Amino acid sequence: MNSCKVIEQVVDKGLCIGCGLCVSACGDNTLKMELSEYGFLEPRQVNSCGPSCKGNCLSVCPFNPEPNNDVRTETELAKTFLKDSKKHNDSIGKYINTYAGFSNEHRANSSSGGVATYTLIELLTRKEIDYVISVKDVTASSAHYEYAISSTREELLQGAKTRYYPVTLAGVFDKVKELDGKFAIVGVPCFIKSVRLAQKVDPILKDKIKFLVGIICGGVKSTFFAEYLASKTGVSVSEYSKPEFRIKDESSSASDYSFGCLDKNNHQNTIKMKMVGDMWGTGLFKSNACDFCDDVSVELADISLGDAWIDPYRSEGLGTNVIVTRSLLAEDIIQKGIESNKLTIEELSLTRFIDSQRGGFNHRHNGLGFRIKKRRNEGLSVPPKRFERDELTFLLKLIHLMRMRIRQKSLKVWKETKNAEQFDREMQFSLNVLKKLTKLNQYQKRYSESGAIRALIMRKVNKVFK
Ligand SMILES: Cc1cc2nc3c(=O)[nH]c(=O)nc-3n(C[C@H](O)[C@H](O)[C@H](O)COP(=O)(O)OP(=O)(O)OC[C@H]3O[C@@H](n4cnc5c(N)ncnc54)[C@H](O)[C@@H]3O)c2cc1C
Ligand code: SF4
Ligand code: SF4
Structure with a gap:
């Protein structure tokens, strides 16, 4: 079997992050996503590359070792996709404004301030988009969480909260071309980069994907992370289900959240993350590719959202977002949300935004x-x-x-x-x-x-x- 470029140059070199866009870009059934022995999703070559292979898999890969000059890094791609952003900063890329705050309605049922869920519902309500591709609970599968499509507010609400669990866009991304209508996609920086690369290659995708919600990311975790936390709660690795990574404590601080999962009798067992120790600054269970990623603030998204790990926000157990707007539509959603009292948001200086992600930078x-x-x-x-x-x-x-x-x-x-x-x-x-x-x-x-x-x-x- 002749070897596929993305397998040879990215996966075998330990730089795959599992976005799955190579599988969609190939279109020849050459690649299939599978869990690796270390609990990461990666493409496997299941067929020989066909005679019509143009190496599309590599051109959409965020870890392509030799990209063309016009897509060399996030900086070049931003010139194509973020024309509304007039300001630029070396740390966070092109942007319109930076904020901190929360959604009055969705804060309690979200990971942070609920601005991700608010923005997506607003996009659907305004009929800017018809579908959202976000990460949702899949009880019927052993994967726990997967990317899936929503077209209603109710469906979308099942996708609130962040899941520190490997997910892939492979498969669901094909629906962008199959279905009539416009899409919004939620993703961490490297996934957003691969979507932009796919849009650069294919004008249909550029037209149909109208909005990208970026989730600021400190690294993707293997399935081992959820297994380890389940084991810490006293539930055996083979029996846990419904892992919940961010159970808030309203009476405490934002960082004082818990992990929880169901045991075989469907009882929820929980553990405070501060009892487990530092899971982020240590590199535990993280993908190797994350050590070669320099996009902290999702530089290619229309809106970037993270946790406000700075005072006074971090003392609020319900959680607060930091926000970067990079398109006029994103800016309008935030401004109108403030005017209508749906969002409690204030401007945040660039320095304070950078401080909120100090560890990441x-x-x-x-x-x-x-x-x-x-x-x-x-x-x-x-x-x-x-x-x-x-x-x-x-x-x-x-x-x-x-x-x-x-x-x-x-x-x-x-x-x-x-x-x-x-x-x-x-x-x-x-x-x-x-x-x-x-x-x-x-x-x-x-x-x-x-x-x-x-x-x-x-x-x-x-x-x-x-
Ligand atoms: C792997 C990972 C690492 C993170 N690291 C940091 C960090 O270092 N610093 C920081 O400030 N914030 C980090 N976050 C982001 C933070 O946890 C919140 O997701 C963010 O603040 C948005 O909060 P929200 O309340 O607006 O989101 P919500 O309203 O709760 O919505 C969350 C959205 O994210 C989607 N989602 C859930 N899981 C994933 C996933 N694995 N990949 C892509 N989309 C997903 C959901 O479908 C939903 O649309 C991380 C998130 C993830 C997934
Ligand atoms: S990072 Fe994405 S595009 Fe690159 S090899 Fe991995 S799954 Fe494929
Ligand atoms: S740290 Fe970078 S490479 Fe790793 S998952 Fe986050 S965005 Fe992707």
Whole structure:
């Protein structure tokens, strides 16, 4: 069987994120999405590439190692798709405005402030679109969650809340061409990029996909993440169902949410995430591709939504969104929502927006150059990236190295143990080393900051007495 380009150049090189658009772009039944041994969705080659193969699979892939110049990075693609955005910032790309707030109606039943659900319902009500492709609960399948189509408010409401679980657009994306009408699609940055790449290749998709809702993302988790959390609640991996990743505590802070799942008797077992430990800054159960992603704020979406991890918003247990508008339609939805009192939203400065995603920017922009260098030293290629400078201190290099090790080790250890207690024992040493290095880095930063302030005061004092 002759080898498919996307398998050879992306999947086999460990950079697939599972968006599934290569499967749709191929159209020749050459590829099929399957769960990998480490719980990630990836395409598998099931047939030989046909004589008519034009390599479309690679041209829609967000991790294509050699894209054409006009789609080289998010910056070039934004020039085609975000003509309404007049402002530009190196960290967040093209934009119209930045906000923080929530939907008065949908906040309680959402992950954050419910602005994603509000925006999608508004698009349907205004008849801007006919269908929404979002991630929904699929009780009939062992997958728990899948991308599915909604055309009514009721159907759409089943798709509220974010699921830290692998999902793919393969299959459902074909409906864009099959059905009459306009579409909105919800996705994390790399999925939104693959949709834009598909729109660039195919004018029908450019016309039919009217709006993209971007979900700010700190990394996709393997199915092992949900299994591990189920095991932490005391439910066996083979018996858990309906994982809920963001159960809010109204009386506490936004970050004090719980994971919950049903056991075999349909009883919900829950655990506070703060009892589990840091699941995001450590790299646990994360995809390798995420370590080579530099789009923190979904630069190619019409609207980008995340959590407001800054004061005063983070003290509100019901959750608050940070919002970036990048098209006039998105801006109008927010403005009209404020005017009609459906949205409680205020403007947020760009600096405060960036502060709300500080961890994401530190890891994905500042740390990327080091990881790229390391990967190239191993003889592996990296798609073009905009943050290639490696300026990390020795200590930060160790921290990034440790995160990479923990990511890899967590997948191997869970595959063998499938039991939270045993897993915690085997991961403890590495996680402790990372914790100590991180503490040391915080001390070093504080010390150098106070050193810089001391030097500044001394300079001022010297000036006065000169
Ligand atoms: C994998 C992942 C990582 C994230 N990391 C961060 C982060 O680092 N920082 C941050 O600020 N925010 C992060 N978020 C986003 C955050 O959890 C909220 O989703 C976001 O603030 C929108 O909240 P909302 O209340 O407006 O959404 P809701 O109104 O609850 O709607 C959520 C929407 O997201 C869709 N959705 C659910 N799961 C997925 C999925 N896996 N992929 C694509 N779409 C999905 C739903 O179908 C729904 O349309 C992450 C989300 C995901 C899925
Ligand atoms: S990232 Fe998407 S397009 Fe690229 S190989 Fe994986 S599934 Fe295919
Ligand atoms: S971190 Fe980047 S590559 Fe990973 S899932 Fe999120 S958007 Fe995709």
